[in-house]
Amino acid sequence: xxxxxxxxxxxxxxxxxxxxxxxxxxxxxxxxxxxxxxxxxxxxxxxxxxxxxxxxxxxxxxxxxxxxxxxxxxxxxxxxxxxxxxxxxxxxxxxxxxxxxxxxxxxxxxxxxxxxxxxxxxxxxxxxxxxxxxxxxxxxxxxxxxxxxxxxxxxxxxxxxxxxxxxxxxxxxxxxxxxxxxxxxxxxxxxxxxxxxxxxxxxxxxxxxxxxxxxxxxxxxxxxxxxxxxxxxxxxxxxxxxxxxxxxxxxxxxxxxxxxxxxxxxxxxxxxxxxxxxxxxxxxxxxxxxxxxxxxxxxxxxxxxxxxxxxxxxxxxxxxxxxxxxxxxxxxxxxxxxxxxxxxxxxxxxxxxxxxxxxxxxxxxxxxxxxxxxxxxxxxxxxxxxxxxxxxxxxxxxxxxxxxxxxxxxxxxxxxxxxxxxxxxxxx
Numbered sequence: 001x002x003x004x005x006x007x008x009x010x011x012x013x014x015x016x017x018x019x020x021x022x023x024x025x026x027x028x029x030x031x032x033x034x035x036x037x038x039x040x041x042x043x044x045x046x047x048x049x050x051x052x053x054x055x056x057x058x059x060x061x062x063x064x065x066x067x068x069x070x071x072x073x074x075x076x077x078x079x080x081x082x083x084x085x086x087x088x089x090x091x092x093x094x095x096x097x098x099x100x101x102x103x104x105x106x107x108x109x110x111x112x113x114x115x116x117x118x119x120x121x122x123x124x125x126x127x128x129x130x131x132x133x134x135x136x137x138x139x140x141x142x143x144x145x146x147x148x149x150x151x152x153x154x155x156x157x158x159x160x161x162x163x164x165x166x167x168x169x170x171x172x173x174x175x176x177x178x179x180x181x182x183x184x185x186x187x188x189x190x191x192x193x194x195x196x197x198x199x200x201x202x203x204x205x206x207x208x209x210x211x212x213x214x215x216x217x218x219x220x221x222x223x224x225x226x227x228x229x230x231x232x233x234x235x236x237x238x239x240x241x242x243x244x245x246x247x248x249x250x251x252x253x254x255x256x257x258x259x260x261x262x263x264x265x266x267x268x269x270x271x272x273x274x275x276x277x278x279x280x281x282x283x284x285x286x287x288x289x290x291x292x293x294x295x296x297x298x299x300x301x302x303x304x305x306x307x308x309x310x311x312x313x314x315x316x317x318x319x320x321x322x323x324x325x326x327x328x329x330x331x332x333x334x335x336x337x338x339x340x341x342x343x344x345x346x347x348x349x350x351x352x353x354x355x356x357x358x359x360x361x362x363x364x365x366x367x368x369x370x371x372x373x374x375x376x377x378x379x380x381x382x383x384x385x386x387x388x389x390x391x392x393x394x395x396x397x398x399x400x401x402x403x404x405x406x407x408x409x410x411x412x413x414x415x416x417x418x419x420x421x422x423x424x425x426x427x428x
Contacts, residue, residue: 053106054164054195058135062148068131069094069101070155072162076108076115082180082340084122085210085235086158088409089178089416094127096417097424099154102131104147106165110134122238124409154427160196167202174204174427176420179226181210182217201225206423208416210235217357231419234406235340241349242324246397252327252390254283255291255350256308257342265339266332266355269374274330276376277383279303288387291326323348328390330354332374343369347405351396353386355379367403368396 053074071090075083094101103110110132119126138144156176157163163177199205200223207230209215215232256274258265274290277283283290285306292308301307311322329350331342346352351368368389372382389396406412 053161054168056169057104057165058138058144058146059149059169060146062150064148064150064152067097067099067152068150068154069097069099070104070153071101072104072106072155072157072166074105074107074159074161076105076110082158083118084124085180085340086178087119087122087126088124088236089208089413090156091124091126092409092413092417093156093176093420095125097420099127100129100131101127102133105132105134105136106162107136108134109136151428154424160199163202163205164195164199167199167204172204174206174423176208176423176427177205178208179210179214179218179230181214203229205229206419206427207231208233208419213357231415233412233416235343236406236409236412237344237347238407239323239344239348240407241400245324245349246393246400248393250287252288253291253325254288254328254330254390255311255322255326255345257293257329257331257339257345266334266374270330270332273332273379273383275302276380277387278306280380282380282384282387287391288328291322323350326350328353328386333357349396349400351386351390353382368399369403 057072069090071086073083073086075086090101090103093099103115112132115132133147135144135147154175155166155170155173156178157166158178158180160177163175166173166175203225205225207226209218209226209230209232211234212232215227215230218226218230254274256270258267258270274283278285279302285302285304290302290306290308291311293311323345326345326348327350329342329345329352331339331352332355333339342352342354346367346369349368351370353370353372355374356371370382370386370389372379389399
């Protein structure tokens, strides 16, 4: 403040009263604009405004000999499977390399109690020391403390917004980016998509890719920077079948996993396909109970006047309890298929019906996972196969045993830790 006052007094010495007032206003605006923390409220507003999430972190140099891994994340708003992948990977990297883990949240506050409960329930490996920092609601928090960083700070992002924020904070620093899906299908052709593409092509990023399918998808679209600087790993599913999962039964359960607000989900298309299967007699609603997540579809009947049963939030731990009771899971996406929650149901013994990716899908259907094109005839044929398989528990059990699901994060993350050990020396 003293320096600011001195600058304003010098203006008074330079001219008359009106000139003084005019110059003082401009000077104060300039000082405030450049001296205050980053404020996304000052950026251009409109439908394409994404600067609040991708703006640089407000940092200050704080030399330290302690090595620290910083996870820039946006998963705190909903702690479910997406958070498990982020925390499992970051925790393993930090623990294996003797680092402190610092979790940086931007779109929700860091709820430490919820985090600890989540980690205890999921039994995820964590380093000895875990720290938290948040610049959530920084528009209203002009007095935000800066993020202390040193040459021994390493960074990993789990979204394109976090990756963009890191590149805008440290112009030439190398860091990691955990790719859980292809965000191109989420973003319209606007500024955000351009920024996403530019960030993906940043040569200072090493990528961890969730699943071989997604890795091959990036290879198919010739994402050269990603393929050149990446490794992939398979997701882990802790939910397993129960004895009743493959038992003979008279009543079966079909679960539709999509939500109306899933950005890459073909929600309405999925409802239409299920109704076509009901209308064609492929699904006998006297034998099958159709379960749906939430109540977003409203009050409606299928073609035969039957009604769906709405269940609790399958994207929380309630879904783990439901999974072993489901015989057939239906899930359709515009992005790479199938989604994490749908495969979790298959890992618990369900048959899974999903559509082929418009870019890449495996040629053969593995285990109890059935892929189909989205046209009517192909989908109804696949639906018939899926129902027939789901109603045959012995065949379903045999297929399940042929397909190996990853059950341990330590094993699943082995290629990640090997890749990171080679790349970390370039991140300092």
